[in-house]
Amino acid sequence: MDRFVSTFTNKIDAKGRVSIPAPFRAVLERDGYASGGAGGIYCYPALEAPALDAGGERLAKKIDGLLAGLPDYSDERDELSVALYGDVQVLAIDGDGRISLPEGLRAHAGLSTQVTFVGLGDKFQMWSPERFAERRERAREKVHQTRKLFGAGNRLSSDEDDGSEGARG
Known part of the structure; x- marks a missing residue:
């Protein structure tokens, strides 16, 4: 590696x-x-x-x-x-x-x-282990929020590609 x-x-x-x-x-x-x-x-x-x-x-x-x-x-x-x-x-x-x-x-x-x-x-x-635990938690929260945004963007992109989801809802 x-x-x-x-x-x-x-x-x-x-x-x-x-x-x-x-x-x-x-x-x-x-x-x-x-x-x-x-x-x-x-x-x-x-x-x-x-x-x-x-x-x-x-x-x-x-x-x-x-x-x-x-x-x-x-x-x-x-x-x-x-x-x-x-x-x-x-x-x-x-x-x-x-x-x-x-x-x-x-x-x-x-x-x-x-x-x-x-x-x-x-x-x-x-x-320091304590400060990193806090940093890791903040990073995971941000990634969780960002992932939701990416997920929504990906659904929109795939919906536009095949039209299937867009027609349903």
């Missing part, structure tokens, strides 16, 4: 270290990160959530792509660069698959004793 998927909760030890879930480490390795080698994962405070965004080279390339779409030296490009790259910390993965979470990142996400890792495809997020 080449995407970050699923949700895992791991403990933070007394030194601020936490194990990255094995499936996430496997994605990072395929993404160009070699365990025990130079470099690390990119991690920064999420822009609109009390969470941390993290990933490998694919995430960095995505950020580069966002920035490339903005005019050089524009305020928008500079602000996005500061908000993303300015706050990035490159976290090394040790031989046991752990990262050390700096205090500033832990404070932003409200992390104390546990971290919930959430796969989001090209990146993953780290949340």
Whole structure:
């Protein structure tokens, strides 16, 4: 698999270290990160959530792509660069698959004793378990509402195609 998927909760030890879930480490390795080698994962405070965004080279390339779409030296490009790259910390993965979470990142996400890792495809997020439970519930409610809208739109489209439902009601 080449995407970050699923949700895992791991403990933070007394030194601020936490194990990255094995499936996430496997994605990072395929993404160009070699365990025990130079470099690390990119991690920064999420822009609109009390969470941390993290990933490998694919995430960095995505950020580069966002920035490339903005005019050089524009305020928008500079602000996005500061908000993303300015706050990035490159976290090394040790031989046991752990990262050390700096205090500033832990404070932003409200992390104390546990971290919930959430796969989001090209990146993953780290949340406090309690905050993520709330976030997951909000997301499911929104999806439920959106699904109703999509369902209505799909019925209308299929009704127009064959005319059968439209004639009945």
